[in-house]
Ligand SMILES: Cc1cc2nc3c(=O)[nH]c(=O)nc-3n(C[C@H](O)[C@H](O)[C@H](O)COP(=O)(O)OP(=O)(O)OC[C@H]3O[C@@H](n4cnc5c(N)ncnc54)[C@H](O)[C@@H]3O)c2cc1C
């Protein structure tokens with residue numbers, strides 16, 4: 147596989163991982179600065195999720211990773227949604 | 240109906256109010272704040288200075304959300320406690336009665352000690368007004384002098400650089416933040432600052448700040464004179480030499496204080512019904528009898544929540560967690576967890592504790608320290624009695640959540656100590672292997 151092929155493979159694996167993921171906060175690191183909410187292209191109030199220690203669930207988040215990448219405190223990460231939960235979520239939204 | 244009164248609407252005050260409301264839907268909750276802005280993210284001010292955030296984004300709650308919580312907000316400064324009458328007196332003479340009182344007044348910057356410090360153009364960074372003032376001055380200033388240490392000093396340095404101001408950073412001794420960082424870590428940060436165009440002046444102290452009249456006849460900062468007599472022209476001077484808990488309100492009351500307001504593990508002061516939380520509070524550890532200061536946002540939130548629950552009649556013990564701060568120093572992400580200060584080395588640039596700092600980081604004796612030092616990404620682990628007690632992680636943060644957990648859960652890392660000390664195996668590999676193989 148050439149360079150392009152491996153890049154493509156990387157992108158494919160990444161988008162697959164992201165599609166099945168959700169953003170999870172570690173509240174003990176959060177300082178409520180709001181950089182995450184400010185940079186979310188869908189206007190999701192990620193900061194409010196971090197305050198409550200709740201994952202960003204639901205159909206709106208496109209798992210673009212912007213909030214995860216921009217948070218200066220390492221509060222946010224992607225977590226794989228367990229299959230059972232994924233099914234419930236996709237039925238709900 | 241119980242009347243809850245909270246002085247200060249910062250992280251601790253707001254968290255307490257929200258918690259009281261969760262437990263008591265009908266209680267009267269009044270927050271007194273001298274700042275006109277209400278509840279905002281104080282650490283976020285650093286990103287306001289670097290243009291990463293607009294001011295409007297600093298507020299975690301909208302006015303409607305605050306209204307929905309049913310919080311009465313009073314803008315004004317509390318000047319006196321009447322503990323006998325259970326009232327707080329405001330500057331304008333108003334008296335507010337309470338059944339339970341929370342003091343959440345935070346900490347304030349130590350005022351600059353040099354002659355000329357009250358000239359317009361000399362700034363500290365405590366609040367949104369200060370940040371706005373810095374931005375306003377930066378618009379006109381060509382050159383600034385920054386003195387002090389810790390995170391706040393660097394946040395100001397980077398904010399000013401982002402605004403296009405030339406920065407001279409004065410260090411009193413040989414290196415940056417010596418009470419927490421090793422010489423190598425300090426050097427790394429200093430090298431990056433220099434690379435960003437910041438001019439660091441070692442072993443340099445301000446003797447006095449000199450002013451000059453402008454064309455409108457107003458005196459403004461024009462230069463600093465160093466203790467060894469050098470003159471440096473500048474239009475602003477920023478000072479971050481530490482903070483002190485704000486104890487004005489409790490002076491001349493029976494409420495016991497040390498450096499902060501002393502509270503027990505339920506956050507109650509020596510006067511029943513009066514609580515304290517956040518930067519102003521000093522929580523006594525019942526095991527050691529010691530009380531350390533933290534100036535950390537998540538600590539203020541946790542203490543506010545515990546105080547709020549106790550005020551609402553739900554007995555709640557506050558347990559101090561392992562202090563943690565993730566910060567950016569000279570563009571590098573740095574995580575500090577637990578006890579990391581190697582020596583009790585006094586810090587030349589800080590006269591008290593800094594913001595985003597914890598006294599726990601001053602370190603404990605008889606520890607083993609292992610390092611992995613690369614050009615930018617480095618890890619330092621502090622180990623005592625086969626347990627990780629502290630860590631500094633610079634640059635790549637992949638390891639940081641893992642290390643945080645190992646410290647918080649006091650995991651026995653005895654089996655991997657030899658591997659950690661081996662110069663040939665990266666620390667990251669050893670730890671990952673340890674955790675993946677179910678320890
Ligand atoms: C620039 C900056 C950067 C920071 N960076 C970090 C960081 O990286 N990580 C971290 O963990 N923490 C950081 N902090 C510290 C963090 O913001 C504080 O620990 C936290 O805000 C403490 O909350 P608090 O509620 O105790 O006090 P505060 O947030 O200070 O709130 C106290 C409020 O009470 C008001 N008040 C005081 N006295 C009176 C009175 N008599 N009457 C009426 N109102 C009164 C004050 O005006 C203030 O609004 C930073 C702070 C600043 C300023």
Ligand code: SF4
Pocket residue numbers: 171175176177178179180181182183192193196216217218219220221222
């Ligand atoms: S960017 Fe990070 S620290 Fe800031 S509010 Fe969002 S989660 Fe919290």
Ligand code: SF4
Pocket residue numbers: 169185186187188189190192202206207208209210211212213214
């Ligand atoms: S992953 Fe993207 S869409 Fe989802 S909350 Fe974060 S920034 Fe918004």
